[in-house]
Amino acid sequence: MAQTAKSKKSGFRESPWFKLVWIVPLVIVVLAAASIASRWYLGSDAGHSFLENYPGKSELPADSPEGFAGFIQWQHALNIFFIVLLIRSGWLVHSQTKPEAFWTRNNKGRFKTKGSPTKMSLYLWLHLSVDFLWVLNGVVFIVLLFISGSWLRVVPIHWDIIPNAWSAGLQYLSFNWPVETAWTNYNALQVLAYFVTIFIAAPLAAVTGIRMSPVWSPTWKINRVYPAALARAIHLPVMFYYVVFIVIHVFLVFTTGMRHNLNYMFSNQPEGSLSWWGFALFVVTLIVVIAGWIAARPIFMRSLAELTGKVTRR
DSSP: OHHHHHHHHHHHHHSGGGGHHHHHHHHHHHHHHHHHHHHHHHTSHHHHHHHHHOOSOOOOOTTOOOSOOHHHHHHHHHHHHHHHHHHHHHHHHHHOSSOSOEEEEOOOGGGOOSSOOOEEEHHHHHHHHHHHHHHHHHHHHHHHHHHHTGGGGTSOOSTTHHHHHHHHHHHHHTTOOOOOOTTTOOOHHHHHHHHHIIIIIHHHHHHHHHHHSTTSOTTOGGGGTSOHHHHHHHHHHHHHHHHHHHHHHHHHHHHSOHHHHHHHHHSOOOTTOOOSHHHHHHHHHHHHHHHHHHHOSHHHHHHHHTTTEEEEOO
């Protein structure tokens, strides 16, 4: 009995989760110290002067659009569904040592190739399939973003975005959060976060994912300067970035005016609306996401995967 307890304790210490025993307390202490320091600074004369010069947001051009275009709302719901499935399937591809099932493409018809199709785990098939839809949705989103002029709200256009982002960060740390004006203008920290997510993290995820996929030929000369190991070293941290972004994003949505924010994101309600439509549509989206999460198992994916290939256990 004692030997079993000792082996379990030793096993936990050797697991990756053991690091959280000291990482979590350290993060809490650092955040507490940063919060105290930011409150002290913002309460000083220098802090007051800094806030007056840099309130936390940059001014937008007079012709920048207000509110949220309809395409942002339906694409936001689609993106939630895709990104959750991508994170789930991607993590399983990364962590599974013995996949439950494999998929091999049908090498006939218009997609017939000279070489033999690559056999891959069923979760990798799901990851690549959803990734294609996610990238397609993203391309449409960016095109509409520029056509509608909404890009002005998520692309930094003034250098004062940097001190304003610092100001917004200090306000968040001090728990005296920036005034929420998402209908007309995001605060500088939000602008930078959305810019990085849309125009840096998403392309990095796509480009590195393609490099690791069977679509990429091992004979291409570019492999010398862009090896699979480099793509792999970038791809996983990008996934962790998305996880952190989503957690913070959802937290702020629910703590800075839940009904307002959900109406902006899911229903075409006017500014300041306290309608529950946004929340209702969010719940519907959440139900669909949960259903997709449950369905992302070999027993359910098999029938769909067999439409384009052969599914085997080995």
